[in-house]
Amino acid sequence: MLGFLGVGHLSAALLAGLVRAGHAPERILLSPRGRAAELAARHGFGLARDNADLVKRARLVVLAVRPADAPGAVSGLPWQADQLVISACAGVPMAALEVGPARLMRIMPVTAAEVGASPTACFPDLEEAREVLEAFGPVVPLTSEAEFQLATVTSAVYGWVQDLVRQTADWSAAQGLDPAVARRLNALMFSAAGALVAGKPQPMDQMLHELVTPGGITERGLQVLAQGGVADQWRAACDAVLAKLEGAGTLRG
Ligand SMILES: NC(=O)c1ccc[n+]([C@@H]2O[C@H](COP(=O)([O-])OP(=O)(O)OC[C@H]3O[C@@H](n4cnc5c(N)ncnc54)[C@H](OP(=O)(O)O)[C@@H]3O)[C@@H](O)[C@H]2O)c1
Structure with a gap:
């Protein structure tokens, strides 16, 4: 299951890109708030009861809340070692995100993901996220967090x-x-x-x-x-x- 924690402008574009690329909406779960209810009703995405429910059910979690909200949004959730958090939050270092034993990567897509044309910078380059990122557009791996x-x-x-x-x-x-x-x-x-x-x-x-x-x-x-x-x-x-x-x-x- 692919989860989205934070469903605003960016997530709406990423979700449209996933649907366009043929990802099954029933394999995608949204946190409540923002545009989640509207998009779930329109496309058939699942709607989590709360963020803990989302984290319990999704193995990959795209984090797309505003940068200042990011550390608070992820802390205290029931993260597991087999999970990957894919943060799209601009300027938020991995060190600021407390996700327990879960792994972290950063991505920087743009809203052209909606038409499959977002060049998406990522670090680190993790194979298990590839299928998701390629739905947004060409993936551009970077070699360090500074880069x-x-x-x-x-x-x-x-x-x-x-x-x-x-x-x-x-x-x-x-x-x-x-x-x-x-x-x-x-x-x-x-x-x-x-x-x-x-x-x-x-x-x-x-x-x-x-x-x-x-x-x-x-x-x-x-x-x-x-x-x-x-x-x-x-x-x-x-x-x-x-x-x-x-x-x-x-x-x-
Ligand atoms: N917009 C872009 O084109 C773009 C491109 C690249 C990266 N980004 C990054 O993506 C992130 C989101 O940007 P955005 O433009 O999509 O912002 P946005 O439209 O404000 O969406 C953020 C959403 O997160 C929700 N939210 C905040 N805290 C939450 C929590 N604890 N649990 C669940 N939902 C929560 C907000 O809900 P409420 O409305 O209820 O507060 C809002 O719907 C930012 O970090 C930004 O740096 C954005």
Whole structure:
């Protein structure tokens, strides 16, 4: 049985991804609260009486409560040695989660799990979680918890990219492009850039060099972005997210 402790925005997307990938809803058990009752009624997931009931019945437990709630949500539950807790809680170190003899891993999926497209960073890479994680999208194992923390910053970039898609689509629509076409085209253009970079081994500097025609339109836009200090601001945003994650790591006390 696969349990979900904390059923809010993220879990709703992960559960949709599992259903989409063909996981049987009757093998999935939800903690009460949040969207649990609604999703159980709609998809046929089981509903645990309380969190202790969930832990007694599920061998794998996805933890998806808000970071500050995570240590309190897991402590005092009847964890067993054959259980695996899969924490999606951003910035919450494994050391802050008291799960007795159960094992722990961290994952960082995004809501694209709903369409099977979430790159899901994980640490450690445990075979028994693979089938679940692969329902969300491509799995990206990290080699240490520190490396995992750095990878977590990229899950914030996922939202920034959506904002860039929105801004570019809004601009296109304001110039007269059909809004639905503008949205689709811009979203697919961002996907296309990611798919090419993810699929080719060449150094990115070389790929960009080949792409940017001297005197062409890509170069012109990059010049304006450089003049506006966009690269510096982007790095500053990444620094700010990492600092926030490191702050969350102290939430135990
Ligand atoms: N949202 C994302 O896209 C995303 C992506 C990656 C990682 N994450 C991580 O996922 C976690 C959840 O984020 P979210 O956006 O899904 O938050 P959310 O919408 O606020 O959902 C959290 C849910 O946990 C429930 N909850 C809190 N304490 C509980 C407890 N002791 N027992 C049972 N349920 C409990 C809350 O219930 P109540 O409503 O009754 O308080 C709420 O429904 C966070 O740690 C976040 O860092 C989120």
